Amino acid sequence: MSRKFVFDFDSTLTRVEALDVLAEITLEGREDRDAIIREIQQITNLGIDGDISFTESLERRIRLLGAHRKDLEPLIGMLREKISKSIATNREFFEKFADDIYVISCGFKEFIDPIVREYNIPEERVFANTFEFDEQGRITGFDTANVLASHNGKIECLRALDLEGEVQVIGDGYSDYVMREAGIAHKFFAYTENVHREKAARNADHIAPNLDEFLFVNDLPRNLSYPKNRIKILLLENVHPAAFKNLSEDGFSVELVKHSLPEEELIEKIKGVHVLGIRSKTRVTKKVLDAADKLLIVGAFCIGTTQIELEYARQKGVVVFNAPYSNTRSVVELAIGEIIVLMRSIFPRSTEIHNGEWHKTAANAREIRGKNLGIVGYGNIGKQLSVLAEAMGMRVYYYDVNEQLALGNAVKCDTLEDLLGVSDVVTLHIDDNPANRNFIGERELAQMRTGAYLINLSRGFVVDIPALVGALKSGKLAGAAIDVYPEEPASNGPFETELRNLDNVILTPHIGGSTEEAQRDIADFVPNKIMDYINSGSTVDAVNFPNIRLPKQQNAHRFLHIHKNVPGIMAHINKVLASYDMNIIGQYLSTDPEVGYVITDLDKEYNKAVIKELKAIEHTIKFRVLY
Numbered sequence: 001m002s003r004k005f006v007f008d009f010d011s012t013l014t015r016v017e018a019l020d021v022l023a024e025i026t027l028e029g030r031e032d033r034d035a036i037i038r039e040i041q042q043i044t045n046l047g048i049d050g051d052i053s054f055t056e057s058l059e060r061r062i063r064l065l066g067a068h069r070k071d072l073e074p075l076i077g078m079l080r081e082k083i084s085k086s087i088a089t090n091r092e093f094f095e096k097f098a099d100d101i102y103v104i105s106c107g108f109k110e111f112i113d114p115i116v117r118e119y120n121i122p123e124e125r126v127f128a129n130t131f132e133f134d135e136q137g138r139i140t141g142f143d144t145a146n147v148l149a150s151h152n153g154k155i156e157c158l159r160a161l162d163l164e165g166e167v168q169v170i171g172d173g174y175s176d177y178v179m180r181e182a183g184i185a186h187k188f189f190a191y192t193e194n195v196h197r198e199k200a201a202r203n204a205d206h207i208a209p210n211l212d213e214f215l216f217v218n219d220l221p222r223n224l225s226y227p228k229n230r231i232k233i234l235l236l237e238n239v240h241p242a243a244f245k246n247l248s249e250d251g252f253s254v255e256l257v258k259h260s261l262p263e264e265e266l267i268e269k270i271k272g273v274h275v276l277g278i279r280s281k282t283r284v285t286k287k288v289l290d291a292a293d294k295l296l297i298v299g300a301f302c303i304g305t306t307q308i309e310l311e312y313a314r315q316k317g318v319v320v321f322n323a324p325y326s327n328t329r330s331v332v333e334l335a336i337g338e339i340i341v342l343m344r345s346i347f348p349r350s351t352e353i354h355n356g357e358w359h360k361t362a363a364n365a366r367e368i369r370g371k372n373l374g375i376v377g378y379g380n381i382g383k384q385l386s387v388l389a390e391a392m393g394m395r396v397y398y399y400d401v402n403e404q405l406a407l408g409n410a411v412k413c414d415t416l417e418d419l420l421g422v423s424d425v426v427t428l429h430i431d432d433n434p435a436n437r438n439f440i441g442e443r444e445l446a447q448m449r450t451g452a453y454l455i456n457l458s459r460g461f462v463v464d465i466p467a468l469v470g471a472l473k474s475g476k477l478a479g480a481a482i483d484v485y486p487e488e489p490a491s492n493g494p495f496e497t498e499l500r501n502l503d504n505v506i507l508t509p510h511i512g513g514s515t516e517e518a519q520r521d522i523a524d525f526v527p528n529k530i531m532d533y534i535n536s537g538s539t540v541d542a543v544n545f546p547n548i549r550l551p552k553q554q555n556a557h558r559f560l561h562i563h564k565n566v567p568g569i570m571a572h573i574n575k576v577l578a579s580y581d582m583n584i585i586g587q588y589l590s591t592d593p594e595v596g597y598v599i600t601d602l603d604k605e606y607n608k609a610v611i612k613e614l615k616a617i618e619h620t621i622k623f624r625v626l627y
């Protein structure tokens, strides 16, 4: 059956209500401008939702507008700039289906015609009101004989057109829906890209958050292979709201959950999710990955990734990204603060006053200047701390399992024992490798200087807590600052640790990276990685996947094929492509010992059966098409 597509204009083809924009032009410079614009918008909404008659809404607005013929040109210019995003990106549909597209609007032909003409919709298929002007060119009213100037006029207009085939109405308002309700249109798509009107959405056959969705469900030519609104993103653990904004603005469907989810709940929730965003508390186990039927990406909105089964994720073709730099400065600043606070015995002095006791003393209070700081793990955090601590007059020693260049005057220690023996303060910044479990235990604590301090801002399992408690109680250590614990709760609430109530011990709830700045930065960094992978296939900085930076797609279709890295698979892929006579514009391959990731850019026209064949190649893990 042939199809006819009937579009609304205001807030559907354009992002705005044209008369609101006209008001901004005509009322410019007037003191009561804002109040009048507000009134016009209220009247517009009342009319759109069907709460007042449309004729009344129009009359009242035209009166308030006080517009002139000369205002129309700037209005058209402004509307041209305000075409809905997904309308502007889908010109191919408007070209190929030019004969089947109509505009029925309660707006005015004077500004609709010139706009939609650019989308191949000629004025004879634009049905809208027309203005009336006086001799001076002032807009005084509208043609009241036009059915579109009356309540439910769109019904009469569409009826009179008597269109053949399936009639689909695409619009944001109730006046669009009524054509379907009256039985003249077959389907109503509530168009919510610019405004979500409850009444229209409630009555729709389908909600289309953009034209991509409408074209996808109707299998029509489109700019995007898969509408972004269909890509579901689940963000756990209270990630910064900017992450939600970044991803929603790119068109994805994003759900925010404030806390982490236990395995059983996550197994349920992960179904249908394409992207999972977490921080350090959510465990992405094998069972979770098995339940994740659609999962493409796990975004760790932090540095650590051992909470994720990285290897298993890779085998399943799930790419993991993290934010390796965003919170490092925050951790460094906390470490500096803690070094000072520990060495000055600030917490004991403060607690005494909280308990009503004045105890002024210089005992156990020292400057950090000239003291030895031992940094274990000279990575992104360790190095920054080295520079700042040295600038504050500390002598820096470091120990790292990998060869690391000394910054400033920092002195490299060949063994951990050397470092422990020389340091007044030892601070741990090693990574979350499980091999680092109980890295600091009884033996290492015994190797530290008597009266030294220990800071752990890395991972809880790195320090043997009972051993640390012993060293603090015996006076071997003069104090400690602990931010991370072997077991941490999934959400805020009660928490127990053997380190409670010990003198000169600072305990913080894993907040080393929890600053406004760090979280804000992560909220840009990780979503950018997510969007790059979804939109282009790029895996730069992925922590568990072959890394590949891809050129921008140039008028091509992109096939993304993830497979087990077994002999002959590339040859097989290319054999299939050759058998379909496909013109390869570019091909990129990145592999690791287990997984291969091949990206092929192709000419736009091809036989769709090739996709089925590529998916069916043995050892294929995941396949996607992008355009």
Ligand SMILES: NC(=O)c1ccc[n+]([C@@H]2O[C@H](COP(=O)([O-])OP(=O)(O)OC[C@H]3O[C@@H](n4cnc5c(N)ncnc54)[C@H](O)[C@@H]3O)[C@@H](O)[C@H]2O)c1
Pocket (backbone or CB within 6 Å): 303, 304, 324, 327, 328, 331, 376, 377, 378, 379, 380, 381, 382, 399, 400, 401, 402, 404, 429, 430, 431, 432, 433, 436, 439, 457, 458, 459, 483, 484, 510, 511, 512, 513, 514
């Ligand atoms: N408390 C927080 O909120 C917070 C915030 C950010 C990072 N972190 C944690 O801090 C740690 C360091 O982060 P980073 O960004 O500097 O990591 P990084 O990977 O840049 O540096 C870690 C360094 O530790 C070294 N290392 C690993 N194991 C070692 C060992 N056994 N002995 C000596 N050196 C070892 C590595 O070679 C590397 O140079 C990570 O565990 C991270 O998860 C915690």
Ligand SMILES: O=C(O)CC[C@@H](O)C(=O)O
Pocket (backbone or CB within 6 Å): 279, 280, 281, 301, 302, 303, 304, 305, 327, 513, 514
């Ligand atoms: O913010 C978090 O949950 C974790 C912070 C830190 O441990 C990290 O790995 O970046």
